[in-house]
Amino acid sequence: MIARISYAFRETWASFKRNVTLTMAAVITSAVSLLLVGSTFLIQRAFDNLLTRWKGDVELIVYVRSDADPNQIQVIEDALKSQPSIIDVTKLRYLDQAESYAEAQKLFAGDPGTLRLLTPENIPSQFKVVPISQDSNLIRELGEQFRGLAGVREVAYAQDVFDVVARVSQFIRIATTAMSIVLLVVAVGLIWNTIRTAMFARRREIEVMKLVGATNWFIRIPFMLEGLLQGLIGGVLSCLGLWGLNSAWSGAVADFNDTELAALVVTDGYMRFVMIILLGIGAIAGAVGSGIAASRFLDV
Amino acid sequence: MIRLENVTKTYGTEIPAVRDASFEIAKGEFVFMVGPSGSGKSTLLRLMNRQEQPERGEVWVAGKDINAMADSKVPYLRRNIGNIFQDYKLLLNKTVFENVAFALEVIGRPKHVIRQQVPAVLDLVGLSDKEDRFPHQLSGGEQQRVSIARAFVNRPLILLADEPTGNLDPATGEGIMRLLDRINNTGTTVVMATHDQRIVNMMRRRVVQLDRGVIVRDQERGVYD
Numbered sequence: 001m002i003a004r005i006s007y008a009f010r011e012t013w014a015s016f017k018r019n020v021t022l023t024m025a026a027v028i029t030s031a032v033s034l035l036l037v038g039s040t041f042l043i044q045r046a047f048d049n050l051l052t053r054w055k056g057d058v059e060l061i062v063y064v065r066s067d068a069d070p071n072q073i074q075v076i077e078d079a080l081k082s083q084p085s086i087i088d089v090t091k092l093r094y095l096d097q098a099e100s101y102a103e104a105q106k107l108f109a110g111d112p113g114t115l116r117l118l119t120p121e122n123i124p125s126q127f128k129v130v131p132i133s134q135d136s137n138l139i140r141e142l143g144e145q146f147r148g149l150a151g152v153r154e155v156a157y158a159q160d161v162f163d164v165v166a167r168v169s170q171f172i173r174i175a176t177t178a179m180s181i182v183l184l185v186v187a188v189g190l191i192w193n194t195i196r197t198a199m200f201a202r203r204r205e206i207e208v209m210k211l212v213g214a215t216n217w218f219i220r221i222p223f224m225l226e227g228l229l230q231g232l233i234g235g236v237l238s239c240l241g242l243w244g245l246n247s248a249w250s251g252a253v254a255d256f257n258d259t260e261l262a263a264l265v266v267t268d269g270y271m272r273f274v275m276i277i278l279l280g281i282g283a284i285a286g287a288v289g290s291g292i293a294a295s296r297f298l299d300v
Numbered sequence: 301m302i303r304l305e306n307v308t309k310t311y312g313t314e315i316p317a318v319r320d321a322s323f324e325i326a327k328g329e330f331v332f333m334v335g336p337s338g339s340g341k342s343t344l345l346r347l348m349n350r351q352e353q354p355e356r357g358e359v360w361v362a363g364k365d366i367n368a369m370a371d372s373k374v375p376y377l378r379r380n381i382g383n384i385f386q387d388y389k390l391l392l393n394k395t396v397f398e399n400v401a402f403a404l405e406v407i408g409r410p411k412h413v414i415r416q417q418v419p420a421v422l423d424l425v426g427l428s429d430k431e432d433r434f435p436h437q438l439s440g441g442e443q444q445r446v447s448i449a450r451a452f453v454n455r456p457l458i459l460l461a462d463e464p465t466g467n468l469d470p471a472t473g474e475g476i477m478r479l480l481d482r483i484n485n486t487g488t489t490v491v492m493a494t495h496d497q498r499i500v501n502m503m504r505r506r507v508v509q510l511d512r513g514v515i516v517r518d519q520e521r522g523v524y525d
Contacts, residue, residue, distance in 0.1 A: 004408055205391055205402075211349070212454070213379035214406035215372070 004218070011222035012229065015198045022197055023230060026190040030234025030285065031241065033183030034278045038242040040176040041274045045266045047169040049107060050161065060087075060129040060139055062146050063154040066097065066122050072151030073125070079149065080127060086142055091130035100125050124153050184285060187234065191227045191289040198223060199297045206298070220294040224287050231286020235279040242278070246271060301327040301458060301489045302348055307357030309343055317343040318354070319513040325491060327457075330484045332500050333493040334524055335510035341493035344510070345460045348491065349381045350374050362457055379407055382451030382459040382488075386466035388443045390435040396422065396446050397431040403450045421453045425479060441472035445479065452483055459483060461492040465499060473499060497524035 016023055062080070064073055073094075081089050095103065101120040108114045131139050136159055143155040199206065209219050246266065266274075302325040309318040318340040325331050333341040346352040347359050350366050359366050366377055390399050400418045409417075422428050425445040435443055444464060451459060461480065465473030477499055484490045494500060500507060500523060507522030508515060 003405065003411055007405060204389065208389060208391065208402065208450075209406045210375075211351075211378060211383045211389075212403040212406060212450070213375040213377070215375045218406060218408070 008222045008225055012225045015202070015222065015226050016229070018201060019194060019198055022190075022194040026187065026194045026230045027234045027237070029183065029190050030187035030231050030282055031237035033180055033187045034235055034238035034282055035241045035245075036176050036180035036183060037281060038238055038274050038278050039245065040173065040180060041277065042242070042246060042266050042271070043169070043172050043176065045270055045274075047165050049266065050165055059131050059136075059158045060143050061156045062127040062129065062143075062152055063124040063156065064126060065151050065153040066124050068125075068151030072149075076127065076146065076149055076151060079146070080129065083142060084132075086131060086133045086138055088130045088132045093128040095126050095128065097121070097123050097125050184281075187231075188285050188289040191230050191286050192293040194230065195223050195227050195290040195293040196297060198226060199294065210298075216295075216298055219298060220291065223294040224291045227290020227293070228283050228287040231282035231284070231289075232279060233282075234286070235282025238278050238282070239275040242274065243271070301325055301329070301362060302491070303358075303360040304344075304347070305358045305360070307347060307354045307359060309340075309347060309352060309354045316513045318347070318510075321357070321513075321515050323508060323515065323518055325489060327489055328484070328487050330481070330490045330503070330505045331492070332503070332505060332507045332522075333491065333510060334495060334500055334507055336495060338512075339510040340513040341495075341510055342462050343513075345462050345491060345493055348458070348460060349378055349383065375407075379454060380457045382448075382454070382456040384444070384447050384451050384459065384461040384464045386463035388435070388447040390443055390446055390450075392435050395432050395434055396427060396438070396449075399435070399446055400450045400453050403453055407454070417453055418449075421449045424452070424482075425449045439472070440468050441475060444468065444472075444476055448476070448479060448483070452488070456488065458489045458491065461490065463494055463496075464492065465494065465496055470498065474502070477503060500524040 062076060064076060077092075077094065080087060080092055097120050101118065101123050104118055104123060105115065108118070133139065140157065143157060146152050146155050206219055304321050304323055307318055307321045308316050310316045321340075321344065333344055335341055343352060347354055348361060348366075350359075350369075353367050358368075361377065362380060364377070366374075369377065391402065394402060397418055400421060401414045404414045404417060419428065419431070422431060425448055427442060427445055427449065430438065430442065435446070438446065444467075448464075459480070464480070465476055468476065473496065480490055480492065481503070504521050504523070507517065507519050507524070509517035509519075509525070
């Protein structure tokens with residue numbers, strides 16, 4: 001068994017050295033395609049983060065100044081509850097400063113710059129409002145009334161954010177998904193071709209192996225290992241690239257503290273998850289591409 | 301050991317390479333397949349280790365119908381069959397020892413078996429002192445001995461030799477024949493395709509003669525023609 005494993009690794013390594021240019025082409029293509037796959041994941045997640053605050057049909061948020069006194073808050077709440085024909089009073093939620101701070105931790109998780117500026121003392125608390133009425137003009141009218149109330153810092157509408165997010169995210173999603181699929185196919189094709197070349201270079205050995213009774217799996221495994229390794233190296237490179245891109249992006253949007261852009265970041269935990277996915281896709285694509293090639297050319 | 305029953309093999313749409321061939325080879329026999337180029341000798345050998353499959357007829361080797369056998373079983377069939385070729389088919393980047401060891405390595409034999417069997421078989425073919433040479437440092441006859449060592453190292457039941465003396469001068473070819481004779485005396489069945497009249501006449505073994513894919517003669521202790 002150990003002899004077989006060491007044989008497989010020896011052959012894989014020898015083949016790698018023999019085919020440097022083709023191997024590099026395959027590795028780079030898979031890296032770029034995986035980078036795009038990863039970007040798609042991250043962008044999706046960033047937009048999801050952006051929408052966290054609008055979860056549960058919340059259409060309207062009334063932000064309360066951090067220095068508002070309990071009376072002012074009570075006035076706002078009463079005013080909201082006095083409109084049962086427009087808003088769903090039972091779903092009206094008040095997030096005090098501690099809860100708002102906890103939510104902000106999630107929203108700005110990838111953006112330590114913004115987080116550092118926020119404390120449980122200076123963060124605005126908020127009323128999350130779920131409307132009954134479907135009429136967005138009515139909701140907007142109501143919101144405008146609240147702008148004038150003492151203690152209200154800001155009124156935000158889901159519709160405004162949704163419109164932008166939906167348009168941008170859909171465009172980006174379609175574009176990156178299409179590109180990453182195309183590139184992934186190219187990467188598998190290149191790995192396939194590398195393996196074919198590697199097998200052609202070793203056709204005498206393969207012929208002898210078949211004649212002396214080596215099993216097809218024994219012949220195939222070093223080639224599959226080679227393809228798997230190419231995919232995996234591509235995956236590692238794409239992870240490095242993705243990490244770099246994400247850091248640069250997070251740094252750039254951190255400057256837009258007060259805007260929705262600042263929420264367009266992802267957490268380290270999700271980043272790790274995406275990286276594992278990328279390594280997995282790379283490895284599987286490499287092994288499958290080379291496995292198909294190895295099977296195709298084994299029966300000549 | 302080997303039995304062919306009404307075997308026909310056609311390549312493409314041309315005339316059959318082998319037509320309705322039937323014969324049986326007993327264990328331990330030494331058989332020459334003779335005939336001019338293109339008469340179907342090589343095809344017959346290739347049918348015996350399932351490098352080719354016939355359109356019609358059955359090929360039985362060591363008690364098994366090898367064309368009814370699953371693809372996954374073919375490697376195990378081939379471990380019982382050694383192959384020798386006119387062009388040796390040695391791996392040029394490997395030494396004599398490595399070439400022979402390769403045959404054991406790729407069927408998963410452990411190192412200690414390889415270290416024991418390879419020197420033994422190299423001794424048998426008379427190349428003990430050339431273990432570390434590369435094929436290009438050897439004469440044709442020596443290269444063919446390496447290829448015989450590789451074919452025989454796993455102690456196969458059958459040895460298929462396709463024109464093994466085709467590239468060698470007469471004296472060297474005779475040396476190879478003596479070696480094959482010795483291997484045959486250990487009980488290994490040897491089937492050899494050749495058009496070398498001198499060698500066939502010298503050995504006086506069973507001769508199966510082919511003409512355009514048809515067996516025209518099958519003679520014990522025969523001569524070429």
